[in-house]
Amino acid sequence: MxxxxxxxxxxxxxxxxTEAPIFPPGDLYxxxxxxxxxxxxxQMTLLLQxxxxxxxxxxxxxxxxxxxxxxxxxxxxxEDCRGPDFFVVLxxxxxxxxxxxxxxxEGKYPHVIIELLSSSTATVDRGLKKQIYQDTFRTPEYFxxxxxxxxFQGFHLVEGQYEPLEPNPQGWLWSVQLQLFLGVxxxxxxxxxxxxxxxxxxxEAAQTEQLQRQAAEAQRQxAEAxRQxAEAQRQVAEELLTQYRARFGELPEP
Numbered sequence: 001m002x003x004x005x006x007x008x009x010x011x012x013x014x015x016x017x018t019e020a021p022i023f024p025p026g027d028l029y030x031x032x033x034x035x036x037x038x039x040x041x042x043q044m045t046l047l048l049q050x051x052x053x054x055x056x057x058x059x060x061x062x063x064x065x066x067x068x069x070x071x072x073x074x075x076x077x078x079e080d081c082r083g084p085d086f087f088v089v090l091x092x093x094x095x096x097x098x099x100x101x102x103x104x105x106e107g108k109y110p111h112v113i114i115e116l117l118s119s120s121t122a123t124v125d126r127g128l129k130k131q132i133y134q135d136t137f138r139t140p141e142y143f144x145x146x147x148x149x150x151x152f153q154g155f156h157l158v159e160g161q162y163e164p165l166e167p168n169p170q171g172w173l174w175s176v177q178l179q180l181f182l183g184v185x186x187x188x189x190x191x192x193x194x195x196x197x198x199x200x201x202x203x204e205a206a207q208t209e210q211l212q213r214q215a216a217e218a219q220r221q222x223a224e225a226x227r228q229x230a231e232a233q234r235q236v237a238e239e240l241l242t243q244y245r246a247r248f249g250e251l252p253e254p
Contacts, residue, residue, distance in 0.1 A: 039147035040085070040116045043189060047086050047114065050191050050199045051178075062089045062097065069110065071102040071136065082132060086114040087139075090177065109137040111177045114189070117146035130155070134162045141165075141177050145189045152184055170196075 044065040051063050065086040072080035087110035089100070102109060113133055115125040125144050133139045134157065142162060143154040154173040155162035165173045172183030172192060180199065181192040191199035 037118070037147070040118065043116055043145070043147050044085055046188060046201065047191070049201045051088070053202045053205060054180075054191065054199050059094045060091055061094055062092050062100070063087070064097070064100070067097075068099045069102065069137075070099060071109065075103050082129065084110065084113045085116040088112040088178065110139050112141045112175060113137075113139050113143070114182075115142075115144045117144050117151060118148075122146070130162065134160075141175055143173065143175075143182060145184075147188075150184055150187060152182075152189065154182065 048063055048065055055061060063086075066083055067087075068081050068083045069087070070081045087100075089105070089108055090111045092105060092108060100110075115121070115129060117125055130142060133142050138157065138160075140157045141154065143152070145152045152171075152173075154165040154175075156165055156176070157163075167173055168181070170181075170183055172181040174181055178191070179194065181194070181196070182189060183192055184190070185192075185198065193199060
């Protein structure tokens with residue numbers, strides 16, 4: 001809304017004796033409470049770390065967690081806001097944000113949302129939030145996961161309605177939006193590639209690279225040892241041949 005239209009709205013409201021609406025700036029701070037348990041906090045962080053590591057070369061997405069999504073048609077901070085535990089917006093600029101303000105982001109809503117269930121939020125996550133993500137956000141894919149009892153379910157939007165996703169033989173669910181599987185591994189929700197490879201955290205990736213370097217170095221040392229053995233054997237053979245020639249002359253023709 002322009003400054004002129006804001007002034008006109010406030011003037012009209014004052015003339016009518018009504019309270020003028022408040023039009024907040026776009027850089028609204030998130031207004032979410034802390035996650036309930038360490039399990040929830042660590043799970044959210046795990047998802048963020050893995051996706052950001054996998055997409056470290058990309059600059060066309062935004063991923064965050066426990067961050068307020070403001071979506072009021074009136075552009076009011078006091079109404080119409082939700083804070084998904086984890087969400088991804090595609091085809092947008094990758095940069096830090098205080099919150100996700102839909103009217104400042106070309107009207108874009110999250111493409112993928114994951115809620116982490118708890119005893120106090122499960123009913124809302126399965127009911128009201130699911131309805132909002134389906135009908136208002138029109139988020140193509142919605143998942144929930146309970147870090148305590150490992151309940152895991154996912155939905156995709158089909159003709160405006162959420163339909164359950166079918167798990168593969170491993171119990172994983174395919175995300176078309178992310179082009180990744182989501183599945184439970186070691187009691188945690190993890191990402192897997194289309195080929196079934198676990199998407200690592202940066203620490204896991206660093207450990208894997210270190211092990212690969214150590215394995216490569218071990219192979220190099222083995223190859224060097226084999227080369228030295230072969231060289232020693234060649235030298236011994238040459239020495240024996242020299243001694244033979246000194247005593248008996250040249251070897252007979254075969």
